[in-house]
Amino acid sequence: MTVNDAAAALLTVLYAGLFWWAFRVLPREGWQFLATVPRSRRPDGQWTGLNLTYYGAFTASAVLIAVAFVIVLLGSVAVSLESILCLSVIMLGACVPAAKILAWVIEGKANTFTIGGAYMFGLFLAPWIVAAMNTVSLAMGGAVIPLPAVLATVAIAYAFGEGTGRLACLSFGCCYGAPLNQSHPWLSKLFARHHAMFVGPTRKAAYERNLEAVPLVPIQAMTAAVSVAAGMAGLWLFFSGRMVAGFVLTVVVTQVWRIGSEYVRADFRGGGTVSWYQLLSVAGIVYVAALAAWLADVPHAPPDLPCGIRLLWQPGVILCLQGLWLGMFVFTGRSRVTTATLSLHVVKDQI
Numbered sequence: 356m357t358v359n360d361a362a363a364a365l366l367t368v369l370y371a372g373l374f375w376w377a378f379r380v381l382p383r384e385g386w387q388f389l390a391t392v393p394r395s396r397r398p399d400g401q402w403t404g405l406n407l408t409y410y411g412a413f414t415a416s417a418v419l420i421a422v423a424f425v426i427v428l429l430g431s432v433a434v435s436l437e438s439i440l441c442l443s444v445i446m447l448g449a450c451v452p453a454a455k456i457l458a459w460v461i462e463g464k465a466n467t468f469t470i471g472g473a474y475m476f477g478l479f480l481a482p483w484i485v486a487a488m489n490t491v492s493l494a495m496g497g498a499v500i501p502l503p504a505v506l507a508t509v510a511i512a513y514a515f516g517e518g519t520g521r522l523a524c525l526s527f528g529c530c531y532g533a534p535l536n537q538s539h540p541w542l543s544k545l546f547a548r549h550h551a552m553f554v555g556p557t558r559k560a561a562y563e564r565n566l567e568a569v570p571l572v573p574i575q576a577m578t579a580a581v582s583v584a585a586g587m588a589g590l591w592l593f594f595s596g597r598m599v600a601g602f603v604l605t606v607v608v609t610q611v612w613r614i615g616s617e618y619v620r621a622d623f624r625g626g627g628t629v630s631w632y633q634l635l636s637v638a639g640i641v642y643v644a645a646l647a648a649w650l651a652d653v654p655h656a657p658p659d660l661p662c663g664i665r666l667l668w669q670p671g672v673i674l675c676l677q678g679l680w681l682g683m684f685v686f687t688g689r690s691r692v693t694t695a696t697l698s699l700h701v702v703k704d705q706i
Contacts (some may be wrong), residue, residue: 358660359594363587370518370583378576381409381525384554389688391695404695411688413523415680421516422447422679423667428508428593429500431663436672438488438500445484446509447679450477451686474513475635478606479642481509503598503650510605511593514586517609521579523687525551528558532572533621542619546572557693564621572619581612596657599650606643610636 380386389412391404422443429439450473482502489499524530535543535550551573553560561567585608592601613636666672 359657362660363590363594366590367587373522374576374579374583377522377525377579378573381522382528382551382553386526387528387555387557388690388693388695391697393697393699397696400698402697402699404697406690406693406695407684407688408690409526410523410529410690411684411686413526414520414687415683417516417520417523418447418683419676419680420519421512423676424512424515425508426667426672427660427663428511428658429504429663430666431658431660432501432504433659433662434500434504435498436666436669438492439666440675441488442484442500442505446477446481449480450474451683453477474517475610475639478509478513478639481506482646501598503602504593506646506650507589507593507598507602507605510602510609511586511589514582514589514605514609518579518581518583518586521575521582524575528553528555528560529622530575530578530620531560531564531566531622532574533619534566535570535572538572538619542572546570549573551575559622559692562692566621571621574616574620578612578616582609585609585612594658594660599647603643603647607640610639 386409388406389409390407392407393402394405395403397403425443426436426439429442430436453473453476485500485502485505492499521530531553532551533542535546547570550570552568552570553566554568556562556567558567560569560571585605588608589601589605592598592604614633617630617633
């Protein structure tokens with residue numbers, strides 16, 4: 356077994372264990388709020404609290420995992436750490452605000468995010484960002500960044516990030532599926548035992564559609580599994596040196612699933628039969644097809660995975676990733692649609 360095969364096998368085992376736990380546990384009561392921080396004291400002596408969510412923790416973890424994949428995969432094809440970090444900063448600087456802005460434009464809601472929409476925005480920008488970076492690098496006598504490897508890496512990183520990020524939706528109760536009692540009989544029968552059911556009035560499925568404790572199509576779990584499976588397939592092609600094929604396969608699978616899965620979702624996706632998110636996915640597939648026709652999928656030397664891992668395993672890189680996680684948690688983990696009331700007192704028998 357090669358190093359690449361061992362890494363893929365380890366990822367498969369880790370995600371299988373994570374999903375086995377998360378799909379059963381996260382919809383339960385007690386898995387929406389990670390902590391509550393007192394903010395201001397009320398006249399009655401109690402405190403108003405800020406809720407910090409598991410949604411933010413899983414979203415931050417998904418972004419960290421995606422960036423780690425970018426560092427490892429591009430490092431394995433000899434892209435310098437400076438170029439990788441520059442590319443990551445530019446992409447995150449464009450996509451993180453886009454996650455909030457696109458959701459506000461499409462859904463009319465200020466306190467929600469769209470990771471899929473932000474990814475499509477980043478996908479459209481990626482070739483132009485790489486072209487600009489290569490122009491500057493050549494002018495300074497540096498090396499160019501291979502565009503096929505970048506596109507394949509971005510697609511694979513998104514797939515694993517999306518798969519991890521959907522656990523945030525399981526915790527918050529957003530992006531929820533249709534009720535089984537209102538779905539096609541074959542769907543009701545298929546998910547009679549393995550469905551999603553959110554407990555707690557502060558879950559989005561409960562306060563938005565009154566679907567607390569109602570069996571739903573487990574669309575978050577299905578999307579997580581499909582995304583990681585697509586990422587694994589793209590990773591295998593990447594390790595085989597088939598960069599364009601890995602890019603196309605990963606994007607097409609995740610976006611075709613996005614288009615079809617919205618028909619069994621019950622959350623608000625905008626007006627009309629076809630949502631803007633579905634149209635973005637269609638545009639992304641067309642864009643990918645055009646790029647694939649332009650890029651030549653010539654055989655590349657198999658990536659040197661240990662080289663990429665060594666690039667990741669540096670104190671400075673680890674500190675940057677920790678800072679990224681904290682920043683994303685602060686950005687996405689502060690609940691704006693819930694609040695808390697706290698009562699603080701002394702336990703006298705412990706004095």
